[in-house]
Amino acid sequence: STSKLPHIGTTIFTKMSQLAHEHQAINLSQGFPNYSPDPVLLEEVSKALHNGKNQYAPLQGIFSLRETLCHKLNTLYGSDYQPKTDITLTAGATQAIFTAISAFIKAEDEVIVFKPAYDCYEPAIELYGGKPVLIQMQAPSYKIDWEEVAAKISSKTKMIIINSPHNPSGKVLQQKDLEQLQQLVEGTNILILSDEVYEHLVYDDQKHYSVAHFPKLAERSFITYSFGKTFHVTGWKLGYCVAPKAMMKEFNKVHQYNVFCVNHPMQVAINSYLQEEKHYMQLGDFYQQKRDYFLSLIKDSRLELTPSEGTYFQAASYKNISQEKDTVFALRLIKEKGLATIPISVFNKDQQDDHMLRFCFAKKDETLKAAAKIINTL
Ligand code: PMP
């Protein structure tokens, strides 16, 4: 075959959103809010558009935004990112992830990926000839077994990808996880790709531990972020990547030729909007209210779950309701009940099926209410 990715089909997000549309189902599948962003942010976009910020931005993004973001990171995580050299604005976290992988992964390189995993990591690794080394985290706790990680590290291990808060499980890594990771990579050349797009969406007494907070991890880490997640604008496809200077130098060699730079007026608008801390520090409370509301609505349902610790996803087991495969059950839920979700097996190693579904609660209260009504009849 001439296909470089013969085993890859269409992403589950596209499939499920399409089916939701066809069957006019309530869509708690693909992760996106169904409410508008802050009008203050929209006003900033309008200003930027009318102030002539409509031509190419600099390759790495506008300097003022890079300054704002480095300052934000360094304040939150005690890091020392420099706006001149250590950050690049990207077309969403997806492009940041793809570019970081493509800048470093060569044939035969091994990359450790924890399953269930967000679906854009493995195809990028494979496209560059690398080999994903998969480690399954077990439902429902989805904890990383660090002894297994130690056993899977080899002389070929080039990169380890972590993601916290974690999509699709809603779990967050603890300080001791990052300390274990630090111990394992110390004295090696292993790089880390830390996908932290949900950094502000952490609930209850949990805390987000960024690799930026651990100098011995930060020195070898790419970290990826997304404004789509932070500001309810997944359609803007704007994010960024930070890493030490030498790593970003390689990153930018790729970035300048696969996109050169990203949307200029949105960068101007977001920079203005970020000047107010409350615009991002209140997100945790906002989404915790959504989570709590959703969970209160389905507390008497037959789903089994522990409350999501982070992200805007709730994972739940339906094993008290059905023994069908999760892909089959999810399809039936759409067609017969009018509710779209994501079957978690598609993110697992060998499609291991734990009878778990993922529900996105970044939805208007009325949408959550209508979804809960269906869930409570199952
Ligand atoms: N990583 C994770 C864990 C995600 O859930 C997503 C999608 N929301 C992305 C990366 C991609 O983010 P973006 O939409 O900014 O490309």
Ligand code: GLN
């Ligand atoms: N990140 C979103 C999710 O997990 C989907 C993004 C996409 O559709 N590629 O649902």
